[in-house]
Amino acid sequence: MKYLCLISTVLLLSCGVSEIELPDGTQLLVVEGWVTNQEKQHWVKLSRTVPFDDNNSELAIEDAVVSINSEFISYPLTYSGNGIYLSDIFAGIESSNYQLNIELITGDLIQSEWEQLYPVSPLESIEVSFFDDQDPETGEDIVVYYPVGIWDDPLEETNYYRYIGYRNDVLLNDPNELILINDQFVNGADSLPHHMPELRYALGDEIKLELHSLSKSGFDFLELLKLQTTSLGSSSGTSPATLIGNLKNVTNENQIVLGFFGASSVSADSVLIN
């Protein structure tokens, strides 16, 4: 008995951390697309999920028929590679409703909910603020500059926003650089300042900010996306969740569709740090 205990203890202790075997799952359809009030070619991206340890992170869908419909017009999109479908140049109209329609080669019809293109109050200006920090690589003391977006929030409705930042025309796209605002606590404020220390700049950089309006479901979806890409695993981490947005497989209702199709108005501004 004594020896059994001893041997099993030794065996237990010697088990190191083994390779993690990831489970298999069903392959799901992922849709991403936005309609804005900007005059441009709008895009929709279709792909499928891949196993987590794959070298590629997505599998493009090249053979679907895609269109964005408003109440009056239908804008067809054509495939242009890498799972991306492009429309002709058009601008979304404020307060109009838009729906995404996808027909897969299997005959399945995927539809989004009707999304309203909410207006956005213009981005008044960008102020620049800074804080002291240490360079993560060299350990030197550096000064980090960050933008403060200033705009007015309308009182009558609940508004949801997203700020997108560019550094010298390069999109800042890390998970913690996803900035979302809900006017629940600042409703109706004028010249509202929003500090964004997550967007880091150095002296001489050009800051470009875009303020996007979002629907509630768009805001909720992006919040969930942010939690799932920033706080999973940490000690204050959230529970893992599935990113089901506003899309549904009309033909096979029990097939989940991931992703979101949204509508936004955009207002932009830029400033140079000197």
Added chain:
Amino acid sequence: MPIKITFAMKSRDETLYFIAMKRRLTHFLFFSVFLSYLAVGQNPLQKEVHIETGIYSVVSLLNLLSDQKINLAYSSDLMPSDRVTVTSKLTTVNQVLKKIKNQTGVQFRLSDDIILLSYQRKMYTLSGTIKDSQSGEALIGASILINSGTRGTVTNTYGFYSLTMPEGTYDLSFRFVGYRSSEQKLKLDQNIEYIVSLSENTEVLDEVVVSSIAPDYNVQNTIPGISRISLGEDWPIPYFLGEEDIFQNALLLPGIQSIGEDASGLNIRGGAIDQNLILLDGAPIYNPNHFYGLISVFSPEVINTVDIMKGYIPPQYGGRASSVINIVQKEGNNQEYHVSGGMGLVSGRLTAEGPIKKNESSFLFSARQSLLNFSIEDLVNESLDDSRTSFRDFNAKINWIVNNNNKIYLSGYYGQDRNRAGFDAIRKWGNKSMTLRWNHLFSPKIFSNFTAIVSEYTYQISDPQEVGSFIGKSNIVNFALKADFGWVINPAHTIDFGVHTILHKLKPGERIPFDENASTVETILDTEHAIESSVYLSHMAEFSEKLSVQYGIRLSSLLSIGPSEVYTYDPNLSKSDATITDTLNIFKRKIHHRHGGWEPRISLNYHFNENNSIKASYNKTYQYIHLISNTVAPAPTDIWKLSDSNIKPTISDHYSVGFYRNLRDNKLEASLEFFYKKIQNVIDFKDGADLLFNENIETELLNGRGQSYGMELFIKRNTGKIRGWLSYTLSRAEQKFQSRFSELTINNGSYFPSNFNKAHDITLVGVLSVSPRVSLSSSFNYKTGRPITLPVGKFIFDGKIVPNFENRNQNRLPSYHRLDLSLKLAGQSIKKNGQIRRNHDYWLFSLYNVYARKNIYSYFFRESELVPGTTEVLPYSIFGTIIPAVTYNFRF
């Protein structure tokens, strides 16, 4: 109880003869009647006997009578052992019996020609308190044994005992582990109040050592599943950063687990962390954690006892589904002044106690403050700059013995934690409580306790920088009144009953501008009000030397009262802001919803013999307040919510059975327990739930069921050079959420493991007393890894790689194991000149995670920094290195 009945053979023959004769000849009738009268008609009391002068015991005198053919019926067990003096020869039965009656009180009467003898001993009560002879502190759970049998009783939370027994002389033994027992021969011929002072066994220590209760407590006690924490200098086991802690100690016992380091709260027998009722001198504590759950708010220096009731919960407790953690503070030495304290890496503490009026009243005051103020990140990254985390505690208690029948206690607690969150936000939280108690003895048999409690738990986050700088607050205020009575009828029967009521005022959230420049609007969520009341009755009965039962019933209820806004939802759709059908505006003090239920409790104890017993129990409990958390590990930011028309109470049914055995003359105690628990109305969140200042949080909640079952093995050695214990828990905790709405269903409605489910949990603790001043201790812990949800795939959205998940908790983290060591070095106890040194001190050197195992706390699933575009699974450990610590403790 054997009844001895004596028949004189001859008279029976004569009776039969009489019957036979009657049948034959009537002219013999007269003769026969005369004969039969001679045989049975004569009053037995008038019969002739011969008793010589002398001194006889009652029983021997009665034996003499039956030798002389007198029919007597009596139970020799119940006859008194008194002696009868016969000074002149006795010639009739009546004379003998009268003499016996006059001298001893034995009664007799004639019934159908048989003389019945009876002896009614008068009952008297022996009661009092058992205290520590040095400090006057009550010894809780001390035992009083009668005539070296297994019968007796145990002192209650106030050190009070009561024994009602027949008149007589008894050999009593008063015992408490760590103390010299006191043997007394007492003649009980009236009600006696007997206060016992016991002295500690060890020579030098002034500190009260509370390790285990009376040696056979675990066998004798009717309550299965009760664990008492071994605290104090006598058990110098290695603690994290050298800080002795009640919860860290509790984790070493069977059935008690936590999610991991950096997760606050205890999971007891598969229960969530809000299912433990934590009482500090009767006041409920909502957040018992400092410092990321590694240090609790209870300063061990001021604690007298900690009892964790995880199996059977006596009817006087309720309100939480899994356990009751009853923490009783010390009262303060009422004879001498003492100052004690200590300092370690994490905190410094100081306690002062002493008499206000010697032997009558005393005080206890204690303070603890964190030092160095670092956070876990700092500890791991070895950087200690800028003040991140700090905490402080204050405990105070005053007690006053008004007279023999009345005692008053006033105790208070204040605690504060502070922690930096995010870029510039500061989080603060803390518990405050004050308790006033009056113990009153109506008689030596009726003990009562009246308590008034006020407590508050507040949480606040202030952020001067964000959009609209703000201060966000939430809090829970409780006002409680309790009346508890105990009636000790006799050593075999005690009845407890009482009434409790608590007023809850819960503010789920209030968010106000940081200052006049902030552009935040004020958002104040409605305060919830409710009254939680209960009434209970319980009976503890010893049916025989072997079988005892404790059972009772508790009736609890929650009344939700206004002012508030109550939403009703369309029952055909899942709750959301869009499906609200009605909003009711409830006026102040109006009751708008009731919840309630009967909670039966029963516990049976059968002793095979002095060393072995089996116990079985059943509990039903209702819980009306819930901790809402959408993080995997609980955090101070979680919200408390009361049950109401939209949130049902959590109800648990708990069954357990256990075998208890003491081996080697009580040196080794062992137990094996099995349990099964069923929980209804478990609350969880929808994915991505919006919890922040949500007015109708019920729209984000899921309602499900849980169950847990398992086996707990515990073996402990209390005395000797090597002491310690082995605890092994094999268990499973699972939940299921099933609804006709898919968004309220998890894992297709089947059972899946709870976040804290760990199949195996083994702890081995050992303390080696190398010499009176030096002891070594080790603690080894092995646990199955907790469940985790691994990604089944990934995709790209918004340029970011996102993991995709299917069913929750289908995999497990690797096992967790860790070894800690400590060395205790006590200072000299005798000064060079031979006098006892007043300052008693010791150093504690500890090593946490001796073989530096990087126990994995969770995984990060993210884009690889080295090879962008690919993903990796990164394990995250909280403490992957060995962590040494030094603590210094003193007392004088």
